[in-house]
Amino acid sequence: MPGSVSEDLARPISPPAAPAPDPRRWVALAVIAVAQLMVVLDATIVNIALPKAQQALHITDANRQWVVTAYTLAFGGLLLLGGRIADYWGRKRTFVVGAIGFALASALGGAANNGQLLFGARALQGAFGALLAPASLALLTVLFTDAKERAKAFAVYGAIAGGGSAVGLLLGGVLTEYANWRWCLLVNIPIAAIAVALAIPLVRESRAHGDTRYDIPGAATATAGLVSLVYGFTKAATDGWHAAATLGFIAAGVVLLAAFVLIEARSANPLLPLRIVIDRNRGGAYLASTLTGAGLFGAFLFITFYFQAVLRYTPLKAGVASLPVTAGVMVAAAVASQLVPRVGPKVPMVIGGVTATAGMLYLTQIGVSTSFATHVLPAELVLGLGLGFTFVPLSSLALVGVPEHDAGAASATLNATQQVGGSLGTALLNTIYTTAVTHYVHSHLPATPPTSAPPTPQAQQAMLLARMKLQLEAFVHGYAVAFAWGAAILAVSALVIITLIRVRKDDLPAPGGAVHMG
Numbered sequence: 170m171p172g173s174v175s176e177d178l179a180r181p182i183s184p185p186a187a188p189a190p191d192p193r194r195w196v197a198l199a200v201i202a203v204a205q206l207m208v209v210l211d212a213t214i215v216n217i218a219l220p221k222a223q224q225a226l227h228i229t230d231a232n233r234q235w236v237v238t239a240y241t242l243a244f245g246g247l248l249l250l251g252g253r254i255a256d257y258w259g260r261k262r263t264f265v266v267g268a269i270g271f272a273l274a275s276a277l278g279g280a281a282n283n284g285q286l287l288f289g290a291r292a293l294q295g296a297f298g299a300l301l302a303p304a305s306l307a308l309l310t311v312l313f314t315d316a317k318e319r320a321k322a323f324a325v326y327g328a329i330a331g332g333g334s335a336v337g338l339l340l341g342g343v344l345t346e347y348a349n350w351r352w353c354l355l356v357n358i359p360i361a362a363i364a365v366a367l368a369i370p371l372v373r374e375s376r377a378h379g380d381t382r383y384d385i386p387g388a389a390t391a392t393a394g395l396v397s398l399v400y401g402f403t404k405a406a407t408d409g410w411h412a413a414a415t416l417g418f419i420a421a422g423v424v425l426l427a428a429f430v431l432i433e434a435r436s437a438n439p440l441l442p443l444r445i446v447i448d449r450n451r452g453g454a455y456l457a458s459t460l461t462g463a464g465l466f467g468a469f470l471f472i473t474f475y476f477q478a479v480l481r482y483t484p485l486k487a488g489v490a491s492l493p494v495t496a497g498v499m500v501a502a503a504v505a506s507q508l509v510p511r512v513g514p515k516v517p518m519v520i521g522g523v524t525a526t527a528g529m530l531y532l533t534q535i536g537v538s539t540s541f542a543t544h545v546l547p548a549e550l551v552l553g554l555g556l557g558f559t560f561v562p563l564s565s566l567a568l569v570g571v572p573e574h575d576a577g578a579a580s581a582t583l584n585a586t587q588q589v590g591g592s593l594g595t596a597l598l599n600t601i602y603t604t605a606v607t608h609y610v611h612s613h614l615p616a617t618p619p620t621s622a623p624p625t626p627q628a629q630q631a632m633l634l635a636r637m638k639l640q641l642e643a644f645v646h647g648y649a650v651a652f653a654w655g656a657a658i659l660a661v662s663a664l665v666i667i668t669l670i671r672v673r674k675d676d677l678p679a680p681g682g683a684v685h686m687g
Contacts, residue, residue, distance in 0.1 A: 194312040197372045198322050201305045202329050204268050204364040207357050208298050209333030210340065211240070215291075216469060217341030217488050218350035220477045225350065228284040230606070231406035234599035235288040237470060238399050238592040243295025244302075245588025246392035249440045250384070252303035252581045256377040260307045264372065265365055267301030272361035279355035290354070303581060311375045335495040342488030350484075387432045387440035394425030395589060402596040406603040445571065445579050453669025454566035455586045457518070460662035461525070461559055462587040463594025464655040465552075468529060469494075470595060471602065471648045472549075479537060479641055479648075493546055497553020498560075505561035514562030515670045521562075522663025525555025529656035533649045537641050555659075569672055594658065598651045606647035613639055 215222075215236060223233045255263040271294055278290030309326060313319040344352040401418030408415055433439040446452050469491075476487035505517045528551030535544055567583040615635070624632065 190312075190314060190318075193371050193373075194318075194322075197312055197368075198309070198325060200364055200367040200371055201264075201308055202325060203360060203367075204264065204301055205305050205326060205329050206333050206336070207268075207271065207360045207364070208302055209329060210337040210360075211294065211298070211357065213334045213337030213469075213491075214341035214344075214353045214356075215240075216473045217338060217484050217491075218345045218353040219470070220474055221345055221350040221484065222287065226281065226284045226287060228287075231403060231600070231603050232284060232288075234403070234467075234470070234595045235284070236291055237466065237595050239288045239291040240295040240298075241466070241588045241592040241595070242392070242395050242399060243292045244298045245295075245585045245592060246395050247296055247299035247388060248303065248585045248588065249578065249581050250388040251299035251301075252307070252578070253383055253440070254300060255304035255307050257383075259374050259376045260304045260311065261368065261372045261374040263300050264304040264308060265368055267297045267299075267304055268361045268364050268368070270297030271301055272358045275354045275357035275361075279351040302584075306580075308372060308375070312373075332495075332499075335492055338488040338491045338495070339485075340488075342483070342485030345484035347485075382438045384432070384436055384438055384440035387429055387436060390425050390429040390432060391440070394422045394429060395592060396422075397425060398422030399592055399596040402593070402600050406600040441582060442575060442578060445575055445582060448570055449669055450566060450569050450672045451571070451579070453665055454563055454569075455582060456669070457522070457559070457662045457665045458563055458583055458586040459590035459593075460658055460665065461522075461556075462590030463597070464525075464529065464658035464662065465556065465594070466591030467595040467598030468532070468552075468652060468655045470599070471651050472532070472545075475535065475545075475645070475648050479644055480539075480541070490541060490545070491549070493549035494553040494556070497550045497555075498557040499553075501554040501557025502561050503557075505558050509562050509565060513673050514566050515666065515672065517558045518562045518666045518670065519663060521555045521558025521560075522659060522666055523555070525552055525559060526656050526659040526663060528552030528555055529652055529659055532652040533656070535645060535649060535652075537638075537645050559662075566670070566672060594655070598654055601654050602647040602651040605650040606643045609643040609646045610639060613642070 219233065219236055222228070222236065228236070251263075251267075274290050274293035274297055277293065278287050281287035281290055306326075309322050310319070313322045340356070341353050344350070344356065397418050399422075401415050401420075401422060404412065404415040404418060410416075430443070433441050433443055446455055472491060473487055476482040476490050477484065482490060501521070505521075508517050528548050531544070531548040531551065534548075539545065563583060564580075567579050571579045
């Protein structure tokens with residue numbers, strides 16, 4: 170029989186049991202890792218395919234950057250909104266929709282018969298990637314509640330993010346050389362199909378509760394402002410920097426971004442809480458992240474074209490030749506992860522900024538027949554080392570002094586700044602490259618002597634060879650100018666780090682959480 174009320178009250182009250190961990194969480198991690206690999210692959214695999222795609226679809230040099238920037242603009246501009254959608258709409262549902270949408274956009278890009286359709290497909294890829302990436306991270310956080318298990322899960326996730334770029338370079342080379350450049354997009358379809366088929370039965374749904382309103386005006390103005398800026402930079406390549414269209418789009422972009430800041434300051438549910446970015450250290454980290462992305466994304470694009478258009482590397486050889494950057498990043502990241510807890514983030518970041526600048530400057534010394542071993546290889550290794558020393562401390566700085574409820578937005582902002590910086594940098598450096606090539610050709614064209622006699626076949630052959638040599642020299646000159654501007658942007662990033670970052674090692678957030686600075 171049940172005891173008396175007094176006996177029941179006398180019994181000690183046990184705390185509520187913690188929810189049992191999901192027994193399928195490690196299998197779910199594999200599913201999430203597959204989807205993350207697809208997103209990471211896309212960042213590098215398309216770069217290797219771009220020279221062939223540009224030739225096949227007759228894309229101009231001024232417009233080819235849209236293959237990269239259409240993706241990064243949509244991804245970076247919508248990443249914060251994608252995180253909110255995942256939290257409120259359902260992380261599993263967002264993950265599945267993001268993967269399906271990414272696959273459909275990849276199919277559209279693989280079937281594109283002109284540049285405009287490819288640009289649109291890449292923008293759709295970025296938009297669905299902005300749903301998929303934050304949903305993946307949120308699912309990991311929900312699935313793995315134990316601190317040690319969560320650390321292992323995020324280590325797997327980070328390894329996919331780090332190693333996926335190398336896989337993308339190799340896979341892009343293999344597919345472009347032995348199949349077709351279109352397969353660099355179509356390969357996402359079977360990967361997404363596997364992820365979706367496994368996610369539906371294996372991944373558990375979860376969502377946040379409370380106020381679920383979205384900051385649509387903030388997302389719209391931010392994305393429109395960035396697109397307008399990039400389009401203004403693109404118009405400069407064809408119309409000049411003083412053209413009305415160029416100045417108009419750049420001005421419109423600035424106005425829209427200013428409107429975004431005003432919207433965020435007054436919104437009850439801001440996409441980007443301004444309290445996250447006004448802190449000196451975090452603001453410096455986000456600015457350095459933007460500048461570093463701006464200096465690097467375009468540089469990677471030009472390295473690929475230098476290998477294939479000037480050195481005549483096959484796509485596979487170009488992919489292999491790009492791997493030293495990834496190797497440098499992995500080595501420096503391993504060293505930096507041990508160094509940051511001992512000396513704080515500033516010293517490794519300064520070392521990284523200066524080293525990356527030096528690597529980019531060394532790339533300006535390339536020529537039409539430069540040796541890979543003496544010029545490109547050391548420059549790539551130094552550049553990769555600089556990146557590794559820069560990006561590892563950035564992830565810690567993004568969470569310095571951030572309350573727990575802002576930690577997700579702070580991390581997403583860091584990722585968004587890299588993508589946005591890459592978009593703006595790619596467009597700007599491509600315009601600088603195009604302008605430099607045009608000026609070089611015009612200033613080095615040989616004077617044609619007046620003659621009434623038609624040129625002999627030997628003279629025609631000599632003229633053709635001279636034009637081809639001039640074209641290659643102009644390409645290399647344009648790459649060198651773009652690398653020089655990229656180095657200048659990286660140098661400014663290093664100055665930002667030196668000037669603004671004041672964090673000590675004791676101020677860094679502990680693993681798995683954020684700290685409050687006094």
